[in-house]
Structures are given as structure tokens and as C-alpha cells.
Amino acid sequence: MAKLRGGMDFRSGTAVTLPPPPDRAAGDTLRITCPGPPTPAEGRPIAAGDRLYTADHEHAPHLTCPIAATVDALIPWPGADDPRVDVVLTPTVEAVAGALALDPPSKTDPDAWREALRDTGPWPQPRLGPDLVTQLRRGRDRPLDRLICVGLDNFPPYPDRSSIIKSFLDDVILGTQILGQIAEARRAYLIIDPKIATAGRLRPICRSLGVRLRTTPNVYPCADPTMLIHQHGGGRRKLPHGADPTTVGVALVTPWTAARIARWLTRGKLDLLQPVLLAWPSPGRVLTPLFAFPGQPLAMLDPALAGRADELANRAVFGDPMTGHAPDAPIRRGQRLPPTLPHGQHLISVLPAAGRAPVAPCISCGWCVDVCPTRLRPIHLVQRLERQADDPDARRHLDYCIDCGLCSHVCPSSIPIAQTLRELRSVSGELRTVNDEVKRAE
């Protein structure tokens, strides 16, 4: 892809070396979002590793409490049909452990692993589909052909996944092998950018562990499941946007999931801290790598992220600057609370101060068509759906809009094509369900 307007070419950046996860971290108050009513009651003590939320569905993961704490408050999210509840945990000690001392299951028993993973949830797979537990469970009902550990960055040039591969090389490959066995997949793959500095070292390790190494240029949005399965699905598999990859016989996992599994097996400790990259808009300060607990207030990660969720809305996004979503939080005493780090969120982008150009009529320049990774005609799709929202052919095309935002990014008329398609998609009940599931997993 040529360099796009806006000065970004969306090619791979340089992977950074993450610091090793600290053994102990300062005991900050955490506010963790549970998908439903939490297990502990307000005012009760809770130990690290205890269940914070018990999944009502037998295949969904539970939610583990990362620290020994007191449940200070339960804050429901606004909205009658939003079941989420935030649990405020005040630690009982000054320094808390960064990992949970817990015996891993036997390496060869997939059922024991599945159960252990469910108990130590949530294991989110951000932007790759449902969480790990759900994928593994569905893989039992519909045998998996391949398990793919996606080492391609979500949003090149920000090296979120390649930095994890660079920093936890052996663990990622071992974890991929173990996950392949747990998923009972016929083959396990690791997909990376050919330019990744460690590619040469990876090959022999992969070969010795029976993990197949595949390379693909790390150009946005190559890490999207629809694109990955089109390219590495080994045939004519097509995965609509937001759909579960196990429906086409593939499980997708992140390098951090693989590394966590391997580190649990080799160290006997399950990491609770998660790697986070703070991406800055200034050329002099591009990335800040760090480890943080899910539920930690963003202000604790960097003072620039201080503020209530509504104040931060135009200053930072969870994910990349193009498709990321604004931090959100429940309301207390009439005010939105400051946002906290969600489970599985590895990238937080601080946005540049930029105004939006006024929207002008489409000049049929075709840039949106040229740039669309799934080769749709974005503006025509918008026009067709705006004329007839339930046009079946247009809906079929809409299924393959991966919401990458490139069409809006390049449009010289500043037409919010991707945003409109996103809104039009939510009209379809079927896709909304799948999307919500993915968003929940993120």
C-alpha cells in the first residue's frame, strides 16, 4: 500500500523489547468490569485467584480476582439492558504479586486445560474473535483444522504483538504448540512479519516444536481475522467480519495468550499483569511499554491519561487511532468515572489535537475503492444501503467490511464512510450479536 494521506503508510514499525513483568507491583485500587453481577458482595474480602464473576454460560470463562483485596463498591453501568458491573477492589497489602502461584494442568490433558483456563479467565483475544475459552469449547463441537497465533500487529506501525514476540520468543512458540494440542487442532501456526528481527531465530525453534512458521508483510489491516483467514486459511474459507473463526475451523490466539500459557507451564505462575503500549502522537516519543493490572486507572499508567472518561474521549482511545474506541466508564454521583484498563487491551493511543475537515460531496476519485482491503466499493455500498437498508446483496458485501477505517482515512471529501457502514451494520441483528460478543471479549 502506498503512503496514504495523513502521513501514515501503515507498515510494520520497529518492535520494542518489553521489560520483564515485575514480580510485585504497587497495591493500587483496581476497578474491574464484570460482564454481569459479580460473585463477591460489597464490603467482603477476596483473595487473589478467587472468582470475581461466575459465567452463567457453561462454556464462557469466569473472571479471576488478581489481588487480595476488599470489595469496596459495586457500580452498575448505566442503561437498563447493560448487565456490566464494576467492582472496586482496595488491596489489603501495599505491594501485590504480579503473577498467581498456581499449578498448571498436565501438558497432555486438553480437558483439564480447558477447565483450568475457564477458571482463570477471562483470556480475551482482542480483535481476533471470542475469548480463548469460548473458541476452545466451540472447537470441540466443530473440530479445528488449525490454530493460528497471530504475531502481526493490530495497527502497524505500532508494534503491539511483534514486541511481545520479540520479548517472549520461546514462550510464544511453546505456548502456540501447547494451545494447538489443547485445541486438538491438526496444525499450529505462528504468523509473523518477515522483517521481524527475530525471524531467523524463530525458524529452528518452531521446527523443533512442530509449529509452522508463516510470514506475511505486516501492513495494516493484515492482522484482521477476515484477512488472515482469507490468506492463511488454506483454501477457500471466508470469514465475515466479527464472526467466530471456529465456524471455519480455525482458532486465533494472540502472542500474549501463548506466552502466558507457556510461562504458566514453565514457571508455575500465571501472569496477571498485562503488557500495554502507550502510543503517543509526537515523533519524539512514540511508544511507552509497560505492564499493568486490568482494572488499573489509566491515570496510573501515565499522568497524561488522567481525567474522567468523557474528558478523555477526544484525547485517547483504546486501540489504534483509526478504529479504536473512546474509553468508557460507569456513572457515579452523576459523573462518569475515570476509565480503567480493560482486560486484554494492549494498546492505548493518545490522539493528536486535530480538527475534522468539513464533509464534501463524493468526487468519485476511487481512493476508497483502491484502499479497501476486502476490495469492496465502500461509497457505493453506503449509497446502496442508504437507499435500501435490507438490500440482500449489499448486506452480503457489508459482512466483509472489516471496519478498518481506511476508506474514511483516504477520502479527500472527508466522508465518514467507515463510520456510516459501522452504523448501518448495527441495523442487522445477526451481525450485531457477533460484534457485541467480540467487543465484550475486548
Next chain:
Amino acid sequence: MLAAATAYFGSRALIAVALTTVSTVVAYTLFACVLATLRGRRTRFISPYAIWIGMLLGLGMPVAENLALPIIAGLLLGAVAHVVGRSHRVRVHPVALMLVILFLAPNLLPDSPSRVSLSRAITQTVPAVLGPGRLFIGDVNDAPDQLNTEPWLSHHDADHDALRRTDPQLVILDERQAILSRPDRLRYLLSSGMLVRFEELAIGAAPGPVGATSPVLIILLGLYLMYLRLASWRSAVLAFAAALAVALLWPVQPNGGAWQPTALALVQLGPAGAVTFVSYLLFASPLCFIVFLLAPSVDPMSRRGRTVYALLNGGLVVAALLIFAAPEAAFIAPVLTGLISRPLDALHKSPFVS
């Protein structure tokens, strides 16, 4: 382009371009206000698009003796641009449509005194260019009656600002049959000065559309548009390839004998003569203006569509020139291809949706 127009055709060209632009903007804004009122929307006071197409039309027309031409053309363009163009259902470039309407339509009418007077009144042009010592400041109407056949650079005439020259586009189209029948005709035209030298054509020192006489300048501007990703180099190359193919394959009857492709007839001119003839045919025509400036803004959205569009455009430009033997006929090509530009979008298919 505006600087080149002023250099070779003086303030008269500048005034003509300014009049075209202003009348385009006025008509465009008026129509925009009327449409916005009918639809209950707000409108922008002056559209950069109207300025751009107004200038493009002004630069795409020869210097007219009658300054009513730029005003009429601009007013019509301002109205037409609300119906056709890159943002409309009919993706025909409004400037191409205007050039066809203004210059070709009167000639296509059956012969009648009214046709002749209309054509004269509107399209009477000045077949002259300013002398090298009077660039920018001279009056292009101040030209002697006799044709100048000296090289432009060595021309010196203290009595007149401009020199009368033949339009190379017209000469090559009129003399085509003779050139292909008699090997020495091209040499004669060049040595006698009846056909302006190629280097003079390249820099634009020849009569023709005020801002588009120099193919070198247009190509440079086209390259800049490609750099800005507003035009595609593939489309330009394909259009030129198609134009060349049609020029070489077009059937001719040298000396009234059997029909044969132009390429065969060119053999008798030798390699240098053949290259010279084809270069004049392509570069003296509005092909560069169409391929680099008009076509990119109304081409199809997809790469496959652009390929078909570019091939058709290049081929049709040369076909129209050779059929009508008039340079303005070349603008029929972008009008026709513009009509199929939108349907050509459908050539773009997603491999994800079977």
C-alpha cells in the same frame, strides 16, 4: 499553464481565461443557490471546483476574436457542471462536454447561413502567437496577414507583436493523406515552415488552446497530479498505448490504392519520418490535455474499470480526430467514455463475496 497562456498569447488570453472563470463561478454559484433553496440546504459561496473547471475551460480554448465566447462558455459550463461531472450520475467531464458543444456542434449542423454565422461569431479564433521578443506584453491580434514560416525563435518583426502561424493539429490532419501517399511531403511541410517545428510545438509556441499548446507542460502537470495521486500513471500509459495502436492500425488509402493500416503506409517514410508523423499526430492533438487533465477526474473508481476507460479514451481520441479531421473532435472521446465511466465501476468485484 496560465503563465504559458499569457506568455504566448498575451493579456488577451489572460482576460479570456479570467472571463471564463468568473462567468463559470457566477453561473455555478447561482445554480447552486437555486438548487440549495429548493432542497433546503446551505451552500458554499464560491466553490473551488467551479474555479478549477472555469480555468480549465478557459485554458482549453483558443484565443477568440470575440470575447463573448469565454463568457458564454463559462455561463454554460457553470450550469452544466450541476448536471454532469465527477460527483454526478453522468460522469462526463463538463469541460469536455462544453468544448464539444462549442466547437463541434455548429459544424455538425447541416450547412446553412445561420450555422456559418453562429460558428463564426462564437468560434472565430486567432491563428497567431506572440513573437519571442513580445512575450507576455504583446497583443496577439497584432499579427501580419501573411503566414510566418521562419523558426519562431529567430523571428524578429518590429512592426507586429505576433506572428501568424499554422495550427499544427490542423496541418497534420489535413495533410495526413498526402503525407502517407508521398514520402517527401512531410519533409516539405517541415522545411517550408508550413508545419511548425517539433521543438516549437513541444514548448507551445503554436496556435491552439491557450493553455494547452505545450504537451511538455501538460505532461509535467500530469506528473504532478500523479504525485498527488489525483491521476494514475497506468491510465496515462494505457491511453497513450491505445492511441498509438489506433493511429498505427487506422486504415488508409495511400495514392487512392488499396486500404492498408497506417503502419504499413508509414514504412515508405522511413523510421525518422514515421516517428515524426506519429509524434505530430499525437502531441499536436488535445490527447495530452484529455489524458492528463480531463480524464483522471471522471475516470472509474476501480483499477480494472480505469484500464478499460483509459484504453477506450486513448483509442477514441485518435479515432475521432481521424474521422472528423478536426482537433476539437478529440473531446468526443472523453464525453463518450464519461458516459460509461460509472457502469465501468461494476467491473470491480470483491473476491470475498461470490
